[in-house]
Amino acid sequence: MTFLNKYKDEIDEILSRYPVRRSALIPLLYVAQRDQGYVDESAMQEIAQLLKLTPPQVYETVTFYTMFNLKPVGKFHLQVCKSLMCALVGSDTVVEWIRAKLGIGPGETTADGLFTLSVVECLAACGTGPMMQANEDYYEQLTEDKLDRILADLRSAGTSPLKSGPFMWPEPVNSQGVNSEE
């Protein structure tokens, strides 16, 4: 019962939000994934016991949702949107840049375990494409130069100041910095 004990307070708080325990399944899977980067079988077993579900009920849910990793991914999980709206403004090129710079294609991880690349469907940033998500952060209006800086920042600092803040686009006309990245 390691995982449940480790996060006992947080898990109790999550359970208190719902009148039916099963509703806590996805939030608890997020806790498990945060713990070790992916959801393994022992975490699923523990969650099943806690929520009084069968292991298949947990497993079918984990595998339905694309955001749960069933095996380890790199320290930085790069997810490039390839849906039509981003593709119109060059998302396929971003995938090629990453392939050239990191030597990985979709679904692959660099040998040093730092970067995993996924090509994903729409992330709701269609007006500011091409874009990618790196772990929890969005990076939008990507250019090759910007991508270089993001990758360098991630390597050296684990995050990058180029990540998106609270979203608004276009910014109000009287504020500075419209298209400052271009």
Added chain:
Amino acid sequence: MPQHELILLKSMMQPGYTGSLSDYEKTGGYHALRNALGKIAPADVTATVRKSGLRGRGGAGFPTGVKWGFLPKDYHGPRYLCCNADESEPGTFKDRQLMERDPHQVLEGIVLACYAIGAETAYIYIRGEMVLGSKILEHAIGEARAAGYIGKNILGTGINVDVWVHRGAGAYICGEETALLESLEGKRGLPRIKPPFPATHGLYNKPTVVNNVETLANLPHIMNRGAEWFAAIGSPPKSTGTRVFCVSGHVKRPGNYEVPMGITVRELVYEHAGGMRSDKPIKAFIPGGASAPFLTPAHLDVKLDFEHVAAAGSMLGSGGVTVMEEGTSMVWAALRLMEFFYHESCGKCSPCREGSSWLVQTLRRIMAKRGRMQDLETLLDLCKNIAGRTVCAFGDAEVAPIQSTLKHWRQEYVDLINEAETANLIRPEPVGATRERLS
């Protein structure tokens, strides 16, 4: 740019506005809540919203007040409100801005809606990828709770409303309201067969309303300024108020533009979004997210309201307007959207699950110049056997890109197939049902 009053984006456009509780209160925030709770009867709130003509901003456009009215009057157990923040429709990115820049506007709408329908618990089902948005909302809920706008005995009125943020985990289908409820119950997001409708058998089988973020954000303004004020904006009587249109694609200034419903696509693209980025003419546009059929330059003067867009053969949907310039391959565009639908089909209904696979593979074959002329009939035949034959509207949505591009740009398909034949590549690649994920 023609001037009109902003409603939803007004505060956040002010310099220095942070979306904090004090900023929101300074712009009149929570005034509607103070005025309504315990002072206006819940049924009268519903009546005001019905009279305003407000329709759902998530895609279906169902009248909000009417939806609330379907809840049973004589049921005294728990009821729920779910705020649909699972913004996943390709082309749509307005709810993200509304939540991240002015979260209290959404929260005030949620409390007002809960009051109107008698719910004491609301869940904000936000798409899993929007981690920042969920943190901002949770912070705002904390502020509102401390100020007495959310929680037990709100402002001493005896009314309780608790609000929780619940993150999804990357499934487009969970924007469909019954799939959202399944997902919130900790299950796979498979849409339910209706009836029964969520109004009577929703979350945990209790009466439930599911409303979109933008819909809820309108409520404080309607309560403050009255149903008549709101009903006069836009394209009355059936499309009242503003829409936050999300413009993407080949325009100079993509982004969110709040305008009264009923302006034309031409005005939206050329007067708000700055025109086309390369000054090439428009070849095609989608008026309401990926689920809406493509339209052509002949439709540039169609009014962007529910009725006129429907009459033009498409739908206003979620307000995601994607513009494509001359030179864009329509077969390629249809394929990109089809790959999205194939990836996101939940797998519950055979026509959609298997059909989307066949459609993607057939389109890929045509794009790879290995198509045959009879593939066009195959495509249309498949579309006919998917639309209207599934539990939810996803089936209708996924055939829209193919049917509409085949209708308006059939020659592009024919040209690709002719190239295949002249290149002597008529041996088609096999197409068949497969479990393998293509992307």
